[in-house]
Amino acid sequence: MKEIKVGLATCGIAAGGMLVYDELKKEIKNNNIEVELKKTGCMGMCYREVLVEVKDDSDSYLYANVTPDKVKRIITEHIINNKPVKEWIIKSKSINKEDAFFKKQKQIVLRNCGIIDPSSVDDYILNNGYKAIQKCLNEYSKMEVIDIIIKSGLRGRGGGGFPTGLKWKFANQAAGDKKYIICNADEGDPGAFMDRSTIEGDPHSIIEGMMIAGYAIQADEAYIYVRAEYPLAIERLSIAIKQCEERGFLGKNIFNSNMDFKIRIKEGAGAFVCGEETALISSIEGKRGVPRIRPPFPANKGLWGKPTNINNVETYANIAWIIMNGPEAFSSMGTEKSKGTKVFALAGKIVRSGLTEVPMGITINEIIYDIGGGIKDGKKFKAVQMGGPSGGCIPASMSDLKIDYDEITKTGAIMGSGGLIVLDETTCMVDLAKFFLNFTQNESCGKCTFCRIGTKRMLEILERITAGAGKEGDIQLLEELSYKIKNSSLCGLGQTAPNPVLTTIKYFRDEYEAHIKEKRCPAHSCVSLLTYTIIEDKCIGCTLCAQKCPVNAISGKTKEPHKIKQDACIKCGLCYDSCKFDAIEKI
């Protein structure tokens, strides 16, 4: 029997996935055909949503950019008459089509995303689900499990890159009769959506990873801390937990072993700093999410003062695969010090944006050109931003860099959780640094003086530079403040907040100088430094811009070239966007 799957993660739904799903349901009913219609998670190719996969006994066919009006043809030609609609298919073996997007990928974390129905525990079980935890319970001692994880070389995927096995070992050795497991799903980095997609596409793999961690450190209670901004992820996790409780996978004596394990979901309340482990713990305890000094580390003194192991979503999603396939299979991928794969959320000025999982050691170039298809609109590649507000910008000139925790740290950026934003020539680097500083300044919890006040002062300087009021010495002042903030902050937020500024100064100092000395924005992006003028030869006097201008700064007679009164212009750009003859110039 044929199977039809519709990708219904947040992106898919936003692109109209539910409409396609409903239409499919209707057509199937109308034609009275026997076919299984399923909802699945993110297939990764967000730029081609809505994605629909048709599967028969021998092959699978992936349809891209499906709209409700395409449904009828797919049903009649492909499902009823067995003739796949070739021109709409982007991936299939039998008609020999493979999209370049998938070629260099290796999927471990995303192994089930877009394949199984995330709200069906049976689907997960059919795909080797909950075998790894049973294997651990029946065959391995706690230390053996920890050894496997240590051997695999898995490092924390939340950004820090601390060896996961070692973290478990500390928690295992910590004295105490009550221990906790926490999953950090507070994906707060703007520009990152790996964890959301993983939860939405395969919630059970995270639960299984947490169970194995629970077994290894002898914890019987766990929390998943999820951002409240991810309603669908929360819902799919709740369904998954409930199913596990019904099957006896969670609760007392799980899988008839003598292990007890229960999982609760805690919804975050919107604070970026809660991604820091000690702040997250305070937040679960119901307090303001303020970090505290370490040591003691959570492994010894965590939630309610008890030993706690805390890992990120992606880290847990790797665990079951490692147990089933062995540590060597995992460590055979990657570089010397960074093993396995990494999921990246590819976005920004790129042709094919989406979710991609690649082996460590791949170059930035390969990700951008081979997987991402290059820069949008034929523009010039300028830099990639990695690691969100804690990371930095790596210039195009360094894009043959291998993706590896340590190599990336050397550039001044960080691996971070995996947001990879591609920037082109129209992105102003000073403005981007200002954007991140504005974010960290808002999100600073206020505990450490340098982070609280220093980031504010840095933001003011950046605002002044982008407004055309930069002063000689501003760059040096930014650098000085940066080092002081890095050295005097307690947690990762403050220690890394200056990174976006430092890396942009390091690699794009000329842009800062152009803003300060020449009062010019090379990327034509800083509004205060722009001038809009009408090119007389091109203007045909259609009056559209004059009608759009909110401050009546454009004058001129019909069918005669118009003029912009510079002192009245508020630089809103509406005229520029509305002109159909490219007659307005932005300098």
Next chain:
Amino acid sequence: MTELKKSDFEKKTIVDFKRDLINKRKQHGSLIPLLQSAQDSYGYIPEKAIYYISELVGIPSAEIYGVITFYSQFRLKPLGKHVIRICEGTACHVNGAKTILRALQNELGISIEETTDDGFFTLLSVACLGCCSISPVIMIDEKVYGKLTTNMIKKIIKEHKKT
């Protein structure tokens, strides 16, 4: 199969909040879930809810106020009928979120954190909605709109004005 729509979740009522209050008052770390419950029931956190929680859980009201103001999710003022959240994430930022914001402001006549006079729309900003690949995006109530252009804003707002 379980339907996957958050909108299917029942709206909480004030009775639900009070039930939560009684059930959860002795639980470890129940303050944030209780505040979330209050907000779901009233649409915001009214002063009286702070006093209810304070009395039953035994946390000073000043401390509760401290927690409310720390987290961006909590609001001390009621919201409009429809809540528009504009994403200010990195991908949206580089793909023109500012122009979208300007178009929204022009259309609604309000700034971020404000509610229109007719109580129809509240405009909020969020750090990231995690839909970077379809940026720039906005979320109205619980529906995400992606790949926006300034021209689309007018239409989307108009659609919501009818409901």
